[in-house]
Amino acid sequence: MADLRITGLEGDTRDLAREELDTFAAGLEGSLIFPDDEGFAEAVLIWNGMIKKQPAVVVRPHTTQDVVKAVAFVRDNELLLSIKGGGHNIAGLALSDGGVALDMSGMREVEVDVQGRLARVGPGCTLGDVDQATQVHGLASTLGFVSATGVAGLTLGGGFGYLTRRFGWTVDDLEEVEIVTADGEVRRASRTTNEDLFWALRGGGGNFGVVTEFVFRLHAVGPQVTAGIIAWPASDAEAVLELYRRTVESAPRELTTVVLRRNAPPAPWLPETAHGTPIIAIVACHSGTLEQAQADLAPIKSHGQPLADLIQVKDYVAQQTMLDATQPKGMHYYWKSEFLSGLSDDLFRTYNAQFADLKAPANQIVLFQLDGELNDHPEEDGAMGNREAAFACVIQAMSRPESGADDANRDWVRSAWQALKPYSTGGNYVNFQTEDEADERTVESYRDNYQRLATIKAKYDPSNLFRVNRNIRP
Numbered sequence: 347m348a349d350l351r352i353t354g355l356e357g358d359t360r361d362l363a364r365e366e367l368d369t370f371a372a373g374l375e376g377s378l379i380f381p382d383d384e385g386f387a388e389a390v391l392i393w394n395g396m397i398k399k400q401p402a403v404v405v406r407p408h409t410t411q412d413v414v415k416a417v418a419f420v421r422d423n424e425l426l427l428s429i430k431g432g433g434h435n436i437a438g439l440a441l442s443d444g445g446v447a448l449d450m451s452g453m454r455e456v457e458v459d460v461q462g463r464l465a466r467v468g469p470g471c472t473l474g475d476v477d478q479a480t481q482v483h484g485l486a487s488t489l490g491f492v493s494a495t496g497v498a499g500l501t502l503g504g505g506f507g508y509l510t511r512r513f514g515w516t517v518d519d520l521e522e523v524e525i526v527t528a529d530g531e532v533r534r535a536s537r538t539t540n541e542d543l544f545w546a547l548r549g550g551g552g553n554f555g556v557v558t559e560f561v562f563r564l565h566a567v568g569p570q571v572t573a574g575i576i577a578w579p580a581s582d583a584e585a586v587l588e589l590y591r592r593t594v595e596s597a598p599r600e601l602t603t604v605v606l607r608r609n610a611p612p613a614p615w616l617p618e619t620a621h622g623t624p625i626i627a628i629v630a631c632h633s634g635t636l637e638q639a640q641a642d643l644a645p646i647k648s649h650g651q652p653l654a655d656l657i658q659v660k661d662y663v664a665q666q667t668m669l670d671a672t673q674p675k676g677m678h679y680y681w682k683s684e685f686l687s688g689l690s691d692d693l694f695r696t697y698n699a700q701f702a703d704l705k706a707p708a709n710q711i712v713l714f715q716l717d718g719e720l721n722d723h724p725e726e727d728g729a730m731g732n733r734e735a736a737f738a739c740v741i742q743a744m745s746r747p748e749s750g751a752d753d754a755n756r757d758w759v760r761s762a763w764q765a766l767k768p769y770s771t772g773g774n775y776v777n778f779q780t781e782d783e784a785d786e787r788t789v790e791s792y793r794d795n796y797q798r799l800a801t802i803k804a805k806y807d808p809s810n811l812f813r814v815n816r817n818i819r820p
């Protein structure tokens with residue numbers, strides 16, 4: 347059979363004999379998947395349809411030992427390696443063009459230790475896998491807003507969600523990891539073992555090896571919360587933003603709110619007459635008692651004349667999937683983000699001004715409330731840093747692949763980003779960086795923690811084997 351042409355570590359190409367690949371595959375409990383095999387298309391499918399990358403071959407490990415073998419194989423043959431957790435990275439960092447893709451979806455177990463309040467999570471898990479397994483016991487860890495997102499990428503980049511105000515970044519809930527490093531060693535890392543590696547993994551991305559297990563601390567949450575979305579016509583935007591500011595100023599950490607402006611989707615929960623018209627919405631999740639939630643949410647629920655009010659008592663897992671349908675796989679996405687330290691009149695004026703010429707109906711600017719527990723930790727507690735962040739501002743464009751709107755969308759996002767950047771803390775979220783963002787943005791994400799990350803990278807991955815990521819140069 348013909349040799350397979352694979353991209354090398356330095357972007358060169360090399361031909362590998364099919365027999366050599368077959369011998370490697372024979373040693374795996376998982377599988378090696380070639381482009382003409384069934385399952386290849388799904389293995390290389392990622393969330394952002396704007397990214398066009400086709401790996402030469404996919405390795406789907408089933409065990410840590412499979413990962414050890416895969417790391418040795420790519421290292422010894424000097425091949426370019428990418429790692430796919432949930433495939434949700436907007437920059438398409440799960441894949442490389444012509445390289446070897448490690449698809450972790452064959453390692454998707456969650457084991458809950460109810461007594462010890464810990465979850466052991468496989469690297470192929472989605473957020474939904476973990477929420478479902480832990481919520482059976484009324485437990486949860488801080489995970490993000492869309493359930494199909496991969497736990498691995500989200501955690502390694504820092505992570506935030508509805509519980510961040512109570513428990514901090516996702517990496518503040520991380521207790522331990524198992525990782526296969528470039529030398530092929532299987533290491534455990536925690537606050538007391540390989541502490542430097544653990545520090546780097548708490549935000550430093552996929553730079554240090556292939557994580558084969560995450561251990562998260564769990565907290566009593568739900569299983570019911572008071573949560574949902576409430577929307578008004580955007581003509582009420584100024585008053586809603588003022589209401590939002592008052593709400594966040596007095597909100598206990600059990601309450602997280604998110605505000606967004608966009609055009610109304612054709613969703614059944616909105617009146618048909620509102621579809622396609624400009625709206626402003628608040629998403630809320632209150633994990634305190636029902637009485638506390640009713641009191642804290644009353645000003646929002648009684649404001650003006652909402653087009654729809656879906657804030658109600660519901661399962662936490664339902665809230666964790668509520669926004670899934672707004673982020674379908676395969677659409678074209680382009681984002682920019684900044685962390686903000688607060689909300690001001692000027693910021694609101696600038697925010698509202700960006701909607702004068704919204705290029706595509708689903709384009710939106712979202713302000714996620716974060717302030718709370720994460721601000722109580724020192725900047726150097728984990729590589730994620732950004733401990734003064736109070737909000738994440740994300741400017742998001744989405745369009746159908748056939749719409750031809752990519753250029754206009756990019757321009758809109760970039761222009762809104764330039765306008766909103768002056769309100770930034772100077773930090774941005776590494777997990778929201780797009781393909782065209784340069785290394786300086788990665789440095790800006792980590793700021794004072796960057797140099798320490800580079801030192802740890804040089805210790806564990808001196809040849810930069812793990813480079814298909816927001817790369818830390820050794």
Ligand SMILES: Cc1cc2nc3c(=O)[nH]c(=O)nc-3n(C[C@H](O)[C@H](O)[C@H](O)COP(=O)(O)OP(=O)(O)OC[C@H]3O[C@@H](n4cnc5c(N)ncnc54)[C@H](O)[C@@H]3O)c2cc1C
Nearest residue numbers: 431432433434435439490491496498499500505506552557
């Ligand atoms: C719709 C949507 C909603 C989102 N919501 C949130 C949110 O609420 N909160 C939040 O914090 N973020 C959110 N994000 C951002 C998200 O955290 C990042 O996109 C993240 O990279 C996704 O992880 P993944 O495993 O799905 O990504 P992938 O594309 O599979 O991988 C991303 C990166 O992680 C590395 N990686 C993956 N698995 C491993 C592993 N086992 N070992 C080492 N490295 C690995 C890869 O090398 C790659 O660089 C959201 C993203 C999307 C698209």
